[in-house]
Amino acid sequence: MHRRWSLAALIVATALLAGCGDGRVRRVSDPAASIQQLTVKADGQWSVDLRLQNYSSIPMRFDTVTLAMQVGDQDAGTLKATPGLSVGPESADVVTLAFSPTSAARIVVADALAGRRPLPYTLDGTVNATPEEASKSREFDVDSRNTLNPVPGLDGVLR
Numbered sequence: 001m002h003r004r005w006s007l008a009a010l011i012v013a014t015a016l017l018a019g020c021g022d023g024r025v026r027r028v029s030d031p032a033a034s035i036q037q038l039t040v041k042a043d044g045q046w047s048v049d050l051r052l053q054n055y056s057s058i059p060m061r062f063d064t065v066t067l068a069m070q071v072g073d074q075d076a077g078t079l080k081a082t083p084g085l086s087v088g089p090e091s092a093d094v095v096t097l098a099f100s101p102t103s104a105a106r107i108v109v110a111d112a113l114a115g116r117r118p119l120p121y122t123l124d125g126t127v128n129a130t131p132e133e134a135s136k137s138r139e140f141d142v143d144s145r146n147t148l149n150p151v152p153g154l155d156g157v158l159r
Contacts, residue, residue: 040156042144067125
């Protein structure tokens, strides 16, 4: 009889423990930021489509972005935004920012567009994001290096 109760207690305990977790690993990873598209407007200002990538296994809300931008070898200025954008697990979304670049950066971009040449760029700074069900935002460092290319048939657009 004692053995039967022990077996029953073991089965109940196992069932209770199995119900405690949903089996998903909750991992928070550093997000990434990159330029998906840069469009030069007629007035010389830029429209920057900033791609925010969430590599975590849970949704993240992107609260603030502060990224020093460099095109070619010239400082372009600082991209600042408060997107308040929630991005699902292992997904990305895009926020469009109006940007006033430095004169030197305008020349570098105009030269790349005119010559139909690739344009290297860097983003260096921080992204503040809040993991789902957390009350406190975390600061993540971003150091991104990539290249944009002129888009055939779309004047003033790099991707």
